[in-house]
Amino acid sequence: MDKNVKELNVNELLPGMILAREIRKNGVKLLDKDVILNSKFIEKIKKVDYLLQVLVYDNEDEDKQIHDFIVKSIKKLNEKEKVFGEISNKLDNICKEIEVNSKISMTELRNVQKNLLEESKDYSSTMRSIINGRDVDEYIYRHSINVGILSNMLGKWIGLSVKDLNLLTYAGILHDIGKIRIDSKILNKKSKLTSEEFRIIKTHSVIGYEIVKHIPYMDENVSMGVLMHHERCDGSGYPLKLKDEKIHTFGKIIAIADEFDAMTSNRVYKKKQSPFKVLEIMQEEALSKLDFKFWSIFLNGMVNCYIGEMVKLNTGDVAKVVRMDINDISRPLLLVKDDFIDLKERKDIFIEDLI
Incomplete structure (x- = not known):
């Protein structure tokens, strides 16, 4: 056996370990080589065979693992950025057509949605792309693409039907x-x-509603999601100052996706923040402004996405997220080389971003 690899029983596995060999059972592949284990993956393996022996990289080869992982992550990120950039350009062209002719091509819009859903199936690389720092002038159309993806993700976690997921994604793209x-x-x-x-900025949701309402054969739920994505459950939103159950489900979902992407993106008036810090800030707002049920589902879904991921710290170190506390989102337990660091006890260290 390679000296940089060790064999462990599935019960010895810990979040953050990296698979040195793919895992198969009865000819069926469970996980690929080089996957970073999180608690969800470990439980999946245990359910299949709790006696299974698994090969993982030894910590002695940690520096090489980190280097190789970063190289692969950058390559994947660049590929995703190129694809989502192309989809954003298509949306840009659709919007320019509306400006000139006041018409929208449903065929082109359908292609944008179809491409977006196909390219966002890999949550890990998609999330890295969503929170990736980019030029401010790329924000508007890429933001719409990101909100479409995030809305679809949350809709799936909530359990919406396929039909509603498709409509929700349209609403997210057009919000x-x-x-x-x-x-x-x-x-x-x-x-x-x-x-x-x-006041003028706030008219965009009503203007958007009027535009979407006149798209031939577009379901009314889409225009309602566009109209209400800035409404808040305490009545503090706009344009109608609606509360709780009076806000359309799509509006509540897009509100969460919209805020998350806006706060993790560079804008003309504000720099992006760490996705961990953003979740913490939104957690406070969820108590009164966001739909708490939908927020809780979104938060738990994001936590599952982040456990086992690698992050960059303000110290310059690279760490793996081992455990997260939903009551203290930005201070998870980390694995830095062969040492565990609990950020709850190290206030001088914080996460700058995902890698």
């Missing part, structure tokens, strides 16, 4: 389409908006 009728000087303003400029 900000009303901004094509807002002066770009206001949209791209770096300084604080005046009260009048903010």
Whole structure:
């Protein structure tokens, strides 16, 4: 056996370990080589065969593992960025057609949605792409693509039907389409908006509703999601100041996806924040403004995505996320080389970003 590899019983596995060989059972592949184990993967293996012996990389080869993982992650990220960039450009062209002819190509829009859903099946690389830092001028259309993906993810976790998932994804993609009728000087303003400029910005959800409502054969639920994505459960949102059950389900879902992507992206007036910090901030807001049931599902889904992932720390170190506490999202238990670090006890260390 390779000296950089060790064989462990499935009960000895820990989140953060990296598979040195694919796992198969009765000819069926369970997990690929080089997968970073999280608690969900470990439980999956145990259910199949609790006596299974698994090959993982030895910690002595940690530096090489990290280097190889980063190289592979960057390659995957670049591939995803290229694909999602192309989808964003297609959405850009659709919006330009609306500006010129006040018409929308349902065929082109359907292709955007289809491509988006196909390319976002791999949650891990998709999430890295969503929170990846990019130029501010890429924000508007890429944000719409990201919100479509995140809304679809949350809709799946909630258990929506296939039909509703498709409609929800359309609503996510089109949620900000009303901004094509807002002066770009206001949209791209770096300084604080005046009260009048903010009033104008807030009209985008009604403008978007009117645009989507007139798309031939488009389901009404899509336009309602576009209209209500800035409503908040305590009545503090806009444009109708609706509360709780009066807000359309799509509006509640898109509200969560919209906030998460906006806060993890570079914008003209604000730099992106760590996705862990964003979840922590949104957790506080969820108590009154966001639908708490949907938020809880989103939070647990994101936690499952992040456990076992590698992150960059402010110290310059690379670490693996071993365990997360939903009551203290930004301070998980980490594995740094062969040492465990609990960020709850190390206030001087924080996560800057996913790798």
